Amino acid sequence: MNPYFFLNHSELSQIRLFRSSDGILHLEQEGKGFARVTLIRSFPYTMPDRFISVRSAEGHEIVMIQDVKLLAEDSFQAVRYELDRNYMIPVITQILTVRKKGSKWHFQIDTNYGPAALVMDNLHENIQPVTESRWMVTDNEGRRFELSDPEQMDARSREHWKKLI
Amino acid sequence: MKTESAKREAGKPVNGVAVVQQDTENPWLRLRADVDFTRRRFRHYEVIFKSLTMEMVDRQGKTIMTFHKNNMIDVSVREAFGGASFFIITGDGEIEAARFSFPYIEPYRQAVPTIRNWLAEKEETGVLALPVLEESSENDRCSKCYKTSSSSTSKCLTCSSRWSMLSRLAAYCTPYRSPMLVCALLLVLSVFIEVIPPYLIKMIVDEVAKPSGSLNVLFALASGLALVQVLSAAMQVIRSYLGVRIGGKLIGAIRRDMFGALLKLSMRFFDYRQVSQFIGRIQDDTDELKEFLTNGMVYLVTQMLLGVGILFMLFHLNWQLAAMILIPTPFLFAGFYWLWNRLSSLWYSQWQSAMHVNNVIGEALQGIRVIKAFAQENAEKNRFEKVNNHWINRTISFGNLWLGVTPIFTVLTAVFGIAIWYLGGRSVMSGTMSIGTLTAFTTYLLMFFGPIQASGQLLSWLNRSLGSAERILEIIDAKVDVPDKRDAVELSSVSGEIRFHDVRYGYEVERPVLKDINLTIRPGEMIGLVGRSGAGKTTLINMICRFYDPNAGSIALDGHDLKDIRQESLRKHIGVVLQETFLFDGTIAENIAYGRPDNPPETIIAAAHAANAHDFICRLPEGYDTRVGERGHRLSGGEKQRIAIARALLLDPEILILDEATASVDTETERLIQEALSRLIRGRTTIAIAHRLSTLRHADRLVVLDQGRIVEMGTHDELYAKQTHYYHLVESQKQTAKTPSEVG
Known part of the structure; x- marks a missing residue:
């Protein structure tokens, strides 16, 4: 581990991230303040809450948060809010129906953002694996959805999924 | 009266885009959004702009939020992974007004300049004739079933059954x-x-x-x-x-x-x-x-x-x-x-x-x-x-x-x-x-x-x-992203003036690689593109070859928008020498004459000569008849490079693109290549990218790119004297040159 940008637990609990009344995200670390910081997930799929790179307005990395859980409560909330805005990939929780109409695939799904209907030209290009048990589903309009761990879905969804991939 | 005529005008398509004119009651711009950012749920609503206000209205027509124009200073679109947010900047700070997924981003982006104009307008001017691009996907609709046709195919598959x-x-x-x-x-x-x-x-x-x-x-x-x-x-x-x-x-x-x-x-x-x-x-x-x-x-x-x-x-x-x-x-x-x-x-x-x-x-x-x-x-x-x-x-x-x-x-x-x-x-x-x-x-x-x-x-x-x-x-049926227009022109000869106007491009629409590029390259000028890796240099070159079309703005060659020129004709005038040269299965002569197979041997040899390739070719036992490519004789990187230069010389293009043409070769070979290149460049509009900044010293102008934007422009001496971006790049390269390099 490079001690240069990994903070230990006590250092992590001392950094403060907060949103000022004008809506801008700030970072305070060892008395230094940074405004308009941005957050980047290093592992957006596999470890969405770990290894969050905090970058200055100019894009330089200020700190790396190994685990958001180690942050103090208010910082944790601010980070959560910002990450939610920065990563808008709904996670598929259920596959309700799969229909093939003509040459197109019509899916009714449920996601953590609520139900959605997808139309895809084909599956071999629109559904791509990102890791062993994670897939990125892109519909014809370019909207993206994540499907993680199909085993966690209900029996009907699993049945649909098994036939597709 | 004016309002009446404006109403009549509203929705009338002009060049396939619906133009709506401003009106006191009627909205002049409607933008759709689909994510409720407070609850993180899908929800369809609209951002509506009227003459004095901006309102968020849900599907039932209920107003969720209203902002008065006077309270708004600016607007911006902030990209996220998978979507974007629309922010308004007020005196009290920034407020997120809408959040939306991928398909809605582009209309917002296109609307931002118009919204800024609207914000700049004084209230007293009353009804304004601000022509606004309304969301319209007229071009993407199938002529038979009127459903939006898919993004990836050129044919509407909704109305085409299996049979x-x-x-x-x-x-x-x-x-x-x-x-x-x-x-x-x-x-x-x-x-x-x-x-x-x-x-x-x-x-x-x-x-x-x-x-x-x-x-x-x-x-x-x-x-x-x-x-x-x-x-x-x-x-x-x-x-x-x-x-x-x-x-x-x-x-x-x-x-x-x-x-x-x-x-x-x-x-x-x-x-x-x-x-x-x-x-x-x-x-x-x-x-x-x-x-x-x-x-x-x-x-x-x-x-x-x-x-x-x-x-x-x-x-x-x-x-x-x-x-x-x-x-x-x-x-x-x-x-x-x-x-x-x-x-x-x-x-x-x-x-x-x-x-x-x-x-x-x-x-x-x-x-x-x-x-x-x-x-x-x-x-x-x-x-x-x-x-x-x-x-x-x-x-x-x-x-x-x-x-x-x-x-x-x-x-x-x-x-x-x-x-x-x-x-x-x-x-x-x-x-x-x-x-x-x-x-x-x-x-x-x-x-x-x-x-x-x-x-x-x-x-x-x-x-x-x-x-x-x-x-x-x-x-x-796969959709061609850069199609030739039916009335695209054929350019018989070009002088080589390239003009970028407000160009924005991203391989993924939500992540622009090039932003606000404004650049005019004069005929015969040599431009050196400089910047850290990932700054957008190669993308800029790809845009000139029209491998991709800009998301916004335009690129023109001799005053013709690239989109109006037949691609084959455009690329005939562009010669390319890349870092990696691909040789096709065939003889060296055939490879040099690639793109112009009917060239007589004299010109092939002359080109090889000028490219400093003739000597090494003659040293090969089979000379110009040596088979190269996947199944043939292996040439070294520097040798391949000179074949590529000979290829470009033979093509005799008005525009020349050199992408890291001297990277990964030894000093002596570099000298030979440099010499060949200087012969090649003469009299042509040249755009060059080089890892070693010293090789670009003689460029007429250096264009420094940083994170997709042009940050500096000028000659080597001018920019070096300024002691900003270019200076730092040169200095850091000097530093690395002093320390012994790692591998190869």
């Missing part, structure tokens, strides 16, 4: 109309002939069973039977002969079109796909389709005609018994329907598994050096094993389906045959039917069950071919 797809493929048969007609005629004839033998057998049996049977009649009947068999065999031969010929040509035509379509596709298509899959796809899918269009179609039609013919004979022989055949028919159809859906998804997933296997093989072969260097053969084997097992499992589950279906068909038909024997036998015993008729009847019945039993297999065949057809058309 119309088949008819498109059948269009490939048009050139073979007459031999196919002969085939069809033979087909009908042979079906007719095939129905005859059982009837003749019936007559023979009846003649034999008759006490007054005549030998002459028997002989005539037997000879008739023999003749029918000979005729049938002859027709079979002719049909097969024609089938093979037509099939061969047909598959050739489809393959040719698929390859043509692949070459026509834009770089973007290949950026996002594993290319090795297409080798397999061009071969397997066309083969599958050919098999169906030639054999399958013939088989399908034969069996159908035969079924009808036999049915006619059965009813002719004994209609009561024949009527029984109709009993299991509905069950059969239900079974077929069930089977059809199963087959469809099974075939597709099997095809996908096969593609994955192809991809793994392709990737392993492309990266074989790395695999061996890292001793990862076993890891690759395991990866292969995984996809291969998947394929095996798919094949097994497919086999399982047949395993379940076949016995059902067999038992069903067998039981039915037995019932006919029993009922028919009873009729013969009671004297209402002759033995001959019963024999013929059962023979016909067996023949009739033949097609029925085969129909399962046929169904699978049809399904597979339709799938293949679909994927062939997927490539043939």
Whole structure:
């Protein structure tokens, strides 16, 4: 581990991230303040809450948060809010129906953002694996959805999924 | 009055885009959004701009939030992964006004300048004639069904069913109309002939069973039977002969079109796909389709005609018994329907598994050096094993389906045959039917069950071919991202002035790589593109070649928008020397003359000479006839580079692009290349990217890019004296030059 940008637990609990009344995200670390910081997930799929790179307005990395859980409560909330805005990939929780109409695939799904209907030209290009048990589903309009761990879905969804991939 | 006319004007399309004019009550701009950012849920609402306010309105028309124009200072769109947010900046800070997924981003981006203009307008001016681009996807709509056509294909597939797809493929048969007609005629004839033998057998049996049977009649009947068999065999031969010929040509035509379509596709298509899959796809899918269009179609039609013919004979022989055949028919159809859906998804997933296997093989072969260097053969084997097992499992589950279906068909038909024997036998015993008729009847019945039993297999065949057809058309119909306009111009000669105007581009729309690029390159000028890696240098070059079209803004060559120039004509005027030179299978001379194959040897040698390549070529025992490329003589990086320079010299383009042309060569070779390059550059508009900044020192102008924006422009001396971006780049390179470099 490079001690240069990994903070230990006590250092992590001392950094403060907060949103000022004008809506801008700030970072305070060892008395230094940074405004308009941005957050980047290093592992957006596999470890969405770990290894969050905090970058200055100019894009330089200020700190790396190994685990958001180690942050103090208010910082944790601010980070959560910002990450939610920065990563808008709904996670598929259920596959309700799969229909093939003509040459197109019509899916009714449920996601953590609520139900959605997808139309895809084909599956071999629109559904791509990102890791062993994670897939990125892109519909014809370019909207993206994540499907993680199909085993966690209900029996009907699993049945649909098994036939597709 | 003004308002009245504005209302009338509203929505009237101008150049295919609906223009709405401002009005006190009516909104002049509507933007859609689909994410409720407080609850993180999908929710459809609109951001509506009126003359004095901006409002968020939900689907029921209820206003969720209102902002007064006076309170707004600025607006901005902030990209996120998978979507974006629309922010308004007020005196109290920034407020998120809307959040939306990918499809809605571009309208917001396009609207921002107009909204800024609106904010800048004084309130007192009253009704303004701000023409606003309303969201309109007129171009993306299908002319038949008016549904938005898909982003990835040029054809609307909503209104094209599977059958119309088949008819498109059948269009490939048009050139073979007459031999196919002969085939069809033979087909009908042979079906007719095939129905005859059982009837003749019936007559023979009846003649034999008759006490007054005549030998002459028997002989005539037997000879008739023999003749029918000979005729049938002859027709079979002719049909097969024609089938093979037509099939061969047909598959050739489809393959040719698929390859043509692949070459026509834009770089973007290949950026996002594993290319090795297409080798397999061009071969397997066309083969599958050919098999169906030639054999399958013939088989399908034969069996159908035969079924009808036999049915006619059965009813002719004994209609009561024949009527029984109709009993299991509905069950059969239900079974077929069930089977059809199963087959469809099974075939597709099997095809996908096969593609994955192809991809793994392709990737392993492309990266074989790395695999061996890292001793990862076993890891690759395991990866292969995984996809291969998947394929095996798919094949097994497919086999399982047949395993379940076949016995059902067999038992069903067998039981039915037995019932006919029993009922028919009873009729013969009671004297209402002759033995001959019963024999013929059962023979016909067996023949009739033949097609029925085969129909399962046929169904699978049809399904597979339709799938293949679909994927062939997927490539043939794939949307070309940078299409040639119908009225695109041909440029015979160019002076080489390139003008970028407010260009923005991102490989993914939500992440622009180039932003607000404004740059005019004068004819004959040499421009050096400088910046850290990832600054957008290569992308800028790609835009000049029109490998991609800008998301916003325009690029013009000699005043013509690149989109208005035929691509072939545009690229004829651009010569490219890249870091990695690809040599095609062929001789060195052929490779130098690539793009201009009709060049005489004198000019090829002259070009090689000017490119400092002539000497090393002459040192090769086979000289200019040395075979290079994938299967030929291996040239070193510097040698390949000089071939590329010779290629560009021979092409004699007005515009020259050099992308890291001197990277990864030793100092002496670099000198030779530099010398060759300076000859090449003379009198041409040149855009060069170089890792070593010293090589760009003589450029007329250096353009410094940082994070997709032009941050500095000027000569080496000017920029160095400024001591900002360029200065830092030069200094940091000096630092690295002092420390011993790592590997190669």
